[in-house]
Amino acid sequence: MVAMSMDGLLGSPQFMTVSSLIAAFGVALFFALLRRHKSSQREQPTNDLEGSHRRYAGRYTMHTAYDTVQGKSGVRYTLVAPEGGSKGNRSAQSSREVMILGGACSESFSGPNLAGVLHRSHEMERQALADLRAGKPASSLNTHTSVGLSPFFGEFAREIGSRAPWADVRHNARSCDRASEDMKVQPGDDWFVTLQVEGASAVHAAFDVLLQLRAEEEPDEEKKQAILSSSFAAIADTSYHGPGSTSFGSCQPLGMHSRQLHYPAPTLIDRPINEPEAQYFARKRKEFTQWLEANHEVVSVLFVEPQWGSSALGQPWPAEELRFVVQQAKAKGIKVCLSQLRGKEMLPIPLCQLLACMLVGSLSTAFMFARCMVKRVFHWVQACIRHNRICVPLEVALLPPRSSNRNPCVSPPPLWIPCHSACVICCDDKVCADEIMCGLGRHGKGTLFLSQHLNLDVDAVTFGKAIAGGVDPLSGCLFRTGGRLLNATGRSVMQSHTYAGSSTRALVSAVEVLRKLDKHHGDLARVADVLQQSLQKMAEHPSLRGHVAVHGQGLLWGIYFPDLIDGANTTRWEPAIEAKGAENKVADSDLSRKYADWKVARTSTLKSFKKACHEERVLPYFVMKAKQAGCLLTPVLDLTASDAAEGVRRLQAALLKTKF
Numbered sequence: 001m002v003a004m005s006m007d008g009l010l011g012s013p014q015f016m017t018v019s020s021l022i023a024a025f026g027v028a029l030f031f032a033l034l035r036r037h038k039s040s041q042r043e044q045p046t047n048d049l050e051g052s053h054r055r056y057a058g059r060y061t062m063h064t065a066y067d068t069v070q071g072k073s074g075v076r077y078t079l080v081a082p083e084g085g086s087k088g089n090r091s092a093q094s095s096r097e098v099m100i101l102g103g104a105c106s107e108s109f110s111g112p113n114l115a116g117v118l119h120r121s122h123e124m125e126r127q128a129l130a131d132l133r134a135g136k137p138a139s140s141l142n143t144h145t146s147v148g149l150s151p152f153f154g155e156f157a158r159e160i161g162s163r164a165p166w167a168d169v170r171h172n173a174r175s176c177d178r179a180s181e182d183m184k185v186q187p188g189d190d191w192f193v194t195l196q197v198e199g200a201s202a203v204h205a206a207f208d209v210l211l212q213l214r215a216e217e218e219p220d221e222e223k224k225q226a227i228l229s230s231s232f233a234a235i236a237d238t239s240y241h242g243p244g245s246t247s248f249g250s251c252q253p254l255g256m257h258s259r260q261l262h263y264p265a266p267t268l269i270d271r272p273i274n275e276p277e278a279q280y281f282a283r284k285r286k287e288f289t290q291w292l293e294a295n296h297e298v299v300s301v302l303f304v305e306p307q308w309g310s311s312a313l314g315q316p317w318p319a320e321e322l323r324f325v326v327q328q329a330k331a332k333g334i335k336v337c338l339s340q341l342r343g344k345e346m347l348p349i350p351l352c353q354l355l356a357c358m359l360v361g362s363l364s365t366a367f368m369f370a371r372c373m374v375k376r377v378f379h380w381v382q383a384c385i386r387h388n389r390i391c392v393p394l395e396v397a398l399l400p401p402r403s404s405n406r407n408p409c410v411s412p413p414p415l416w417i418p419c420h421s422a423c424v425i426c427c428d429d430k431v432c433a434d435e436i437m438c439g440l441g442r443h444g445k446g447t448l449f450l451s452q453h454l455n456l457d458v459d460a461v462t463f464g465k466a467i468a469g470g471v472d473p474l475s476g477c478l479f480r481t482g483g484r485l486l487n488a489t490g491r492s493v494m495q496s497h498t499y500a501g502s503s504t505r506a507l508v509s510a511v512e513v514l515r516k517l518d519k520h521h522g523d524l525a526r527v528a529d530v531l532q533q534s535l536q537k538m539a540e541h542p543s544l545r546g547h548v549a550v551h552g553q554g555l556l557w558g559i560y561f562p563d564l565i566d567g568a569n570t571t572r573w574e575p576a577i578e579a580k581g582a583e584n585k586v587a588d589s590d591l592s593r594k595y596a597d598w599k600v601a602r603t604s605t606l607k608s609f610k611k612a613c614h615e616e617r618v619l620p621y622f623v624m625k626a627k628q629a630g631c632l633l634t635p636v637l638d639l640t641a642s643d644a645a646e647g648v649r650r651l652q653a654a655l656l657k658t659k660f
Helices: 002-010 013-043 111-133 153-161 167-175 199-216 221-230 277-298 319-330 349-359 363-387 394-398 450-454 483-488 504-539 567-579 590-615 641-657
Strands: 068-073 076-080 095-100 192-196 232-236 260-263 299-304 430-434 460-463 475-479 549-553 556-560 621-624 629-633
Touching: 095 641, 111 504, 153 167, 153 192, 153 504, 192 199, 199 221, 199 299, 199 430, 199 460, 199 475, 199 483, 232 277, 260 277, 277 299, 277 319, 299 319, 319 430, 319 450, 504 549, 504 556, 504 641, 590 621, 590 629, 590 641
Parallel strands: 232 260, 232 299, 299 430, 430 460
Antiparallel strands: 068 076, 076 095, 192 475, 460 475, 549 556, 556 629, 621 629
16 A cells, blocks of 8 residues: 555656756756866966966066965955975965065055955946846946046046046046136136056156147247257166166166166165264255256156055155255256345446446347347246246346256356345256155055145145056046146157056045045044054064165055164265276275175075064065165055054064074
8 A cells, every 4th residue: 555655646747757856956956066176276276386376477486486376364365385395394185374574565455444445346347247248238348548528537536536636636626627617717726637558658648648748838949959859757766666677767677768867765764774863864965956957957756655665665755855956957956046145235346347348348248148138038927927937036147057968058247136035946847756655545644645644735636546446457647737838839748558547446446445544544543553653662672673664655565674784784885886997906805704794694685584484474575685684564555453453463483583
């Protein structure tokens, strides 16, 4: 009876239906798991050094065994070493968590914050993909710049303009986006922005636009062409504005950049150990003034980094020294000659000398002075009209005319004219603040750009890839004024190309990053305080004091080793260095041997520090060059206080293992 019931059940239609459904589900599950397995194999290629890594030419020596980044959460990365081992003597295919404190200079947020930033652009792309599959017109994800602009550019322009370093531009960007109906020029209404893909191109675009603006402000056509074809950009002698092979900066592996000159900057890594800081800054001021006097005629654009990156290990430019450089550059180094005459006092000696020359018959000399005076007064009047303000005192009319080449002009004696008030010389030099490293709030001062906090009188400011979260490539330069002049002369940025602001995703992500930063400045400042206190306490450790020093601000810090920097030891090793090229060099001199031993010990110490960091599972950005010895810390902007403290603890443990 039971057997017959079981046979009936097994043969019933209901049982057959359920069995078919279970079988179908099992087959579907099998193929789903198979597809997932194959997909995971495609997404996680093998780390075979002989296969993939030896084909990659990148940051390190060719055929370097790079780690593979399998995942990351804030500053905690999951790294997998390639087969055959990797740096730090790790075992093959070892997976481990490492705190990355130096790899986020081109990123902004992480975790849920990054997800929030990318959500809008992701949803936009998801909808575009659905429309594409359905054969419908879809939102443009990328538009060639010769065709048009993304519909999101206007939104991005308003957001970044409202956070510009200049108050008039911020007010204009917040109040309106187009000219008023009566077409009157509104204050701060002449600003504009260029967009690029990475930082080096943003700096090139800044140079070419400022160069064109400087040239168009020159009334003389011959001088205008000379500025465009042969004037230079002034770059700090310690600086980085992109890969050295093609970009501005002090690193020049392929030789001197054809359009840059280096000016002296007060980087502490170049300060001799035995020279007081105040004395060093005073000396650098004098050197810069002398440099500017010698080169201002051939320089049209000057770049500053309000806080250095790897080139000076995160050092903030001392505020007063930076303002001095900017002010002097804007004035082209020309000293204002002021006379403090009162009432009916006699004219100063130089004018009397001119009258004496005329009386004794030196008419040619007098004619030269008169001609120079008329020409300079004419240009002064033009400048006053162009800038709509009194720009210079009359005595500047008698400064020697600009030379069309680099040969200095013969200067006549100064002709003094009575003046009862100090007057700042107006000049046309352009100054650009490169904030690709220190901007976008990383400095921790509560503003988007450090230039605003320092109240710098700059003409333009650059921003880097972090503006779009580091996921979608976008960079650029914001200009205070010049849009109407470029329009009137038929000019625009020369550094333009297919991807110069063409990515819709990048523009949307940048808008979300800017809005997120407004709410994050307070948290960033609090974590920055924790990081600063932890680093300073580390530098004061009894076993590290004297060997390790730190400087920086916000979430951009440098750790350096004073005893291992060539620049800081100039006076110590100068005789040995100079003896290298001397014909009468004593091969076995005691100082030369000590210098050679010091260089060997220096290399050994740096290698020891790097190995110790790998052992402690913390990776800063290592900077190990002749003038720099240490590392840079550039964590994500939403670094937590606990991770900041833990990261410094690991760095301290690595430094204590280092053999100084």
